[in-house]
Amino acid sequence: MIKVAIAGCGTMGEVHAANLSRMPGVVIAGVYGRNPDALAGFASRYRTKAYDDFERMIEDTDADLVCVLLRTEEHKEYVIRAARCGKHVFCEKPIALRTEDARQMIDVCESHSVQLFIGHVLRFFPNYVDVKKHLDKGTIGDVGVIHTKRVGPHPGRAKAWYSNPAASGGVIMDLMIHDIDFLRWTIGEISSVYAVNVRRHDQDYALATMRFRNGTIANLEAHWGFPGPFQYAYEFAGNRGMIRMNSGDIQPFVMRIGTPDITADPAVAVPVNPAAHDAYYEEMAHFIACIKENRTPLISPHEAAESVAIARKAIQSALTGEPVYL
Structure with missing residues (x-):
């Protein structure tokens, strides 16, 4: 069973949660957000636990994968925080707003031996x-x-x-x-x-x-x-x-x-x-299979940084x- 923690309950959070909820061998272990009403509704729809503290969600859920589905300007911070907790990361495109930020994200993920996948769907x-x-x-x-x-x-x-x-x-x-x-x-x-x-x-x-x-x-x-x-x-x-x-x-x-x-x-x-x-279902299923089988994903974060x-x-x-x- 792959446990997934989601950061972000906006449009892309809904898209990916809907797919994860019907994916065999996958459970949405928790969701993090800052809007209390949106967070509560999201957690109710996907029968998961709501968190307003990102690190607490990571600790409680012991997730295998963290999906960073927040505003683009926040990608760097949350990808790095998840990687430092030893979690594989799915991040929506673009990887970051600046190339130097993207490369720092990649460096942190590589130094913690976790995979980083960018959703170039x-x-x-x-x-x-x-x-x-x-x-x-x-x-x-x-x-x-x-x-x-x-x-x-x-x-x-x-x-x-x-x-x-x-x-x-x-x-x-x-x-x-x-x-x-x-x-x-x-x-x-x-x-x-x-x-x-x-x-x-x-x-x-x-x-x-x-x-x-x-x-x-x-x-x-x-x-x-x-x-x-x-x-x-x-x-x-x-x-x-x-x-x-x-x-x-x-x-x-x-x-x-x-x-x-x-x-x-x-x-x-x-x-x-x-x-x-x-x-969107296929890209997430692909990355989860890569995590399970220790395979290299179709999309390299280095390619995402170059884009x-x-x-x-x-x-x-x-x-x-x-x-x-x-």
Whole structure:
């Protein structure tokens, strides 16, 4: 039986607790929070004990795993506190707001021989896993240009801290980082970044152009304050075909394979229903299996730290109006 202690009873706390509560061989041993009403309701829903003292929760529960699901600005403090108690740690993305903080978190976890897993959940979404498989196989040839898009309502309307870049990192650090991590995983290392970022009222919009060391160019778009439901999309164009996905389309996933001498439409459509697969469940199950079997997780905290470094470079570029070279 794996005992899990949860720090944070907000949105992501609910997401992960709901999955943990139906996971075989797992028990939610306790939850820590600072809002008494939210804490009591959370503990009641998941039939666990509520704590307003983090160390007391760790001591009482003797948890195997601590899930740090607090505000981004608090990740460093609570990951380090859990690691120093000898606990494996699941932490939501981004790992931290600053690269140096991320590296300190990693150092503490390594020095206490505990695993640190960062929740870059796109690596568990089937429509993202599938595109990586096709790229690895060379299905569309050499990729030249990529477009990604991730837009939705501004979370600051529900939780004010998102509107404070010092607490959340803004749309680049909190939202665009999903696609930064995914593209580094699929394409490789980035050599330069140029970005623009506009913040007005309840709008936070960013557009970044990134060049990879292999010559691929990617345009990443992220928007908090989009007047519609949350949507995400990607398009990969290679010299032998194209892969495109838009979550807002009825037929969200399309792959076209062809050469210039083909005149007929060679489209092969593969419909994917994102709701049919819970990637948040899969990422947590994966990490728990790694703890049980002493395996290396799919996502290295060093990779998560590098994604933060890229996001910081994008923010720097947006502030200065100049490209940043890595």
